[in-house]
Amino acid sequence: MTTGQDTESLIGTIEEGVVRRVLDYGADVELSRSKAPGYLHISQVREEFTSPPLTDLLRVGDTLPVVVVCFDGTRNCWGVSHRAYKNFQKLQTTGLQPGQKLVGEVLHATELRCSLRVEGVQAQLSARPHPWSSYRVLFESGALSPGSTINVEVDRWDASCEALRVQLPQPDVRQLSGEVQQAKVILLRARYVKKNKQRLQNIIYATIDGSDIIRIEAHELLKVEEGFPAGSSVPLRINAIDAYSGMFAADIAWELTQFSALNVPAVGEIRRAPVIWISERRAHCLLDNRVVGYFRKSSVLGEVRERLDTYLDPGDIVEVRIFEHMNVDVARGACCRVDFLRRLKEQFADRTTDEGALVDLGAVRRAGATGGFVRDASFRWNVLEAYDHRCCVCGVRYTVQGRSAMEAAHIVPRSNRGSDLLQNALCLCPMHHWAFDNGLFTIDDELVIRAAGAALSSGEEGAWITKFHGQVAHIGEGDRISRAALSWHRRNIFIEG
Numbered sequence: 384m385t386t387g388q389d390t391e392s393l394i395g396t397i398e399e400g401v402v403r404r405v406l407d408y409g410a411d412v413e414l415s416r417s418k419a420p421g422y423l424h425i426s427q428v429r430e431e432f433t434s435p436p437l438t439d440l441l442r443v444g445d446t447l448p449v450v451v452v453c454f455d456g457t458r459n460c461w462g463v464s465h466r467a468y469k470n471f472q473k474l475q476t477t478g479l480q481p482g483q484k485l486v487g488e489v490l491h492a493t494e495l496r497c498s499l500r501v502e503g504v505q506a507q508l509s510a511r512p513h514p515w516s517s518y519r520v521l522f523e524s525g526a527l528s529p530g531s532t533i534n535v536e537v538d539r540w541d542a543s544c545e546a547l548r549v550q551l552p553q554p555d556v557r558q559l560s561g562e563v564q565q566a567k568v569i570l571l572r573a574r575y576v577k578k579n580k581q582r583l584q585n586i587i588y589a590t591i592d593g594s595d596i597i598r599i600e601a602h603e604l605l606k607v608e609e610g611f612p613a614g615s616s617v618p619l620r621i622n623a624i625d626a627y628s629g630m631f632a633a634d635i636a637w638e639l640t641q642f643s644a645l646n647v648p649a650v651g652e653i654r655r656a657p658v659i660w661i662s663e664r665r666a667h668c669l670l671d672n673r674v675v676g677y678f679r680k681s682s683v684l685g686e687v688r689e690r691l692d693t694y695l696d697p698g699d700i701v702e703v704r705i706f707e708h709m710n711v712d713v714a715r716g717a718c719c720r721v722d723f724l725r726r727l728k729e730q731f732a733d734r735t736t737d738e739g740a741l742v743d744l745g746a747v748r749r750a751g752a753t754g755g756f757v758r759d760a761s762f763r764w765n766v767l768e769a770y771d772h773r774c775c776v777c778g779v780r781y782t783v784q785g786r787s788a789m790e791a792a793h794i795v796p797r798s799n800r801g802s803d804l805l806q807n808a809l810c811l812c813p814m815h816h817w818a819f820d821n822g823l824f825t826i827d828d829e830l831v832i833r834a835a836g837a838a839l840s841s842g843e844e845g846a847w848i849t850k851f852h853g854q855v856a857h858i859g860e861g862d863r864i865s866r867a868a869l870s871w872h873r874r875n876i877f878i879e880g
């Protein structure tokens with residue numbers, strides 16, 4: 384019987400095999416040194432398939448050198464190979480060693496295999512045809528065009544194709560783990576994740592010194608072809624070997640890129656951040672200006688059994704740990720996946736206060752060049768209904784049979800992240816909306832209308848504003864409007880003089 388430990392100990396060793404019994408398709412042998420039983424399959428001793436029969440080649444008592452190649456579980460003995468021994472000898476004549484790292488010159492390559500010249504020896508590189516294999520990445524990137532050179536590792540001599548078998552070097556994560564390396568982008572791939580066709584996943588492949596291939600997953604927002612075109616240099620922080628592709632997995636070291644102005648926190652950093660968007664299963668918090676943290680309900684450990692939005696509200700302050708950098712987009716900002724650590728109850732922002740109404744942290748920029756913030760589609764109608772379509776200044780209703788000329792005005796403009804809440808809104812006629820946005824009047828904390836000096840000194844011309852100077856605005860209950868928002872308008876829009 385052979386133990387598991389022996390299984391590891393014999394593979395790769397060279398022994399003399401003493402033939403004990405010759406069968407139709409192989410022979411039982413005894414390994415001379417270890418005295419262990421072995422089985423030599425016919426294909427491992429005879430070169431040709433047609434002739435001669437094995438009984439003509441081997442007799443009981445013959446010895447021949449073999450390499451132990453495996454443990455044959457069904458026969459409960461070692462699988463040995465004379466052919467592997469001959470290949471080993473042939474390899475020795477080339478002066479090359481298994482595992483030796485060399486540079487090979489590409490002669491011809493297809494999607495499945497590549498012939499090369501390595502140290503003057505004809506060599507073959509074959510790889511799994513898997514689309515995610517490093518061979519395919521090299522092939523697609525053009526690195527296997529005739530005449531180019533690649534790094535390879537000697538595997539064995541292969542008599543069947545009279546060539547040296549080589550393979551791509553196996554990545555060794557211990558060499559690079561955690562370090563930031565400058566790498567060269569060789570290929571970009573975009574694919575849709577099957578689970579959710581809407582989600583585009585970008586994969587960047589890069590190399591350091593043309594050798595180890597590094598795979599970086601970037602998520603949907605990053606436009607890789609803009610940020611890191613093939614041939615460009617990208618700083619990478621190597622994490623691990625990606626079990627799926629067998630390549631290095633890495634994150635882009637954002638802090639060293641042109642996007643560093645975004646102030647993306649480092650992986651592992653702990654931050655306190657307000658929740659800005661929330662749904663049944665996911666939430667966003669704001670880590671920094673234009674840097675969003677994303678977490679799932681599953682990362683809110685054990686605490687939430689029902690919907691996430693019954694547990695957290697926009698404005699809640701949460702403590703999170705940066706898990707990974709998901710994407711960076713020059714136009715829209717960065718997103719990090721974060722682990723939810725805890726909700727900071729003592730720091731809850733009171734959403735009914737002025738400050739809560741003043742700024743909409745969740746304001747999302749519109750796509751495209753205009754760069755404004757997306758508005759709540761229901762904002763205008765909510766405001767008009769709340770004020771019964773009556774101008775807060777002149778009190779007039781400019782409506783005809785359900786059509787309304789009235790406008791919903793932001794006190795803190797949307798372009799300044801003013802919120803879409805009623806506390807930040809006035810219902811104004813088009814004239815007074817224009818005057819309000821241009822600072823020709825404002826409203827003080829007592830809700831009294833104050834005309835600008837320029838309007839007051841304009842005489843009859845500005846009467847449509849100045850005749851309301853000193854009057855109380857048609858706002859209703861005193862706390863309907865954010866005093867902080869009014870104060871902001873006085874300081875930033877209103878023309879004092």
Ligand SMILES: [Zn+2]
Nearest residue numbers: 774777812815
């Ligand atoms: Zn008006």
